[in-house]
Amino acid sequence: MPRPAIEFWFEFASTYSYLTVMRIGEAARQAGVDVEWKPFLLGPVFLALGWNDSPFNIYPPKGRYMWRDLARLAHKYGLPLRLPSRFPRNGLLAARVALVGAREGWVEPFAKAVMTANFAEDREISEPTVISAIVDALGLPADDILQRAQAESNKTALREQTERAVELGLFGAPSFRVDGELFWGNDRLEDALAWARGAQRLPAPG
């Protein structure tokens, strides 16, 4: 029997993706579930829903709530948090690099470092120097990796992954997919892992 696995769809600009990126590795290892990291861009997903900005900016009561909820959850998980001076930040370059990392096996430490830069250190993750320094600190060849991240084939791959997200019915991040089941939100990580292990099965809709 193959080891259970989940797809983890995330965006570097997303606050709740921050929480999940920081904890999914350990949670999945404890559950005995493999994680397939799927960086994508929320911008086109939101545009398909008619939003030209984060819904947390478009709807102020949702935004005010989210920042406080995020602070409470970070505290609960023991994660550092410094409210970013800019939101949302452009996660395009980081997502392109993460796509390379997903192929090469270093996406988890890279994603955690980028999320920490954005949400715990208030650094500008759209800056190539910031991303380059993060890759370098992982002991990886930064120049080479950034070049490959920005090659046409990799740009196309990220665009296709984002289009795939829309096709799959994703409307936010983080999201999880397990055997065709979609789970949305950091709150659903545990349910998605349980589903992958077969603990919470329910027949598919008829």
Next chain:
Amino acid sequence: MPRPAIEFWFEFASTYSYLTVMRIGEAARQAGVDVEWKPFLLGPVFLALGWNDSPFNIYPPKGRYMWRDLARLAHKYGLPLRLPSRFPRNGLLAARVALVGAREGWVEPFAKAVMTANFAEDREISEPTVISAIVDALGLPADDILQRAQAESNKTALREQTERAVELGLFGAPSFRVDGELFWGNDRLEDALAWARGAQRLPAPG
């Protein structure tokens, strides 16, 4: 020291309010927390955000996801679910009756019966005969209660409670308030109860 308490804001048309209405009583009793039941109407709250319908109808991917998520969660909690043939149903009359019940101590069984009618039996809760039968089945004087529910003073009280929800920054249901902290969603029930018990405190924002 007073017994810890939370405000529980809910709407009879709301799918995730169904889950919470069915389980908050037992969860709160186990946590040693009192519940102040606050029925309100989402319609005016959504209008204030620019929505003239449920966001689950306005944004089809969110709606498709919600119905499947609801089925999974109902299964997880062991709650019956029959997808309603009409959504959202008008919860105005039920909310007015619930407001009377909140004052008189029978709101919990009433709310559970109305939610069961809407989401497990596909009954039309906007019909006075349906609400009247539910009140009657609780052994309460239905005619008298429906008359008081529709008195001007009670209509005004529900309108004011809904306006208060907007003022407090609510943007959906269910929501919980504990000492000025707002929690949104069935997912946050456990966190709200823990907060009420002082287990998860974090300083208020400066």
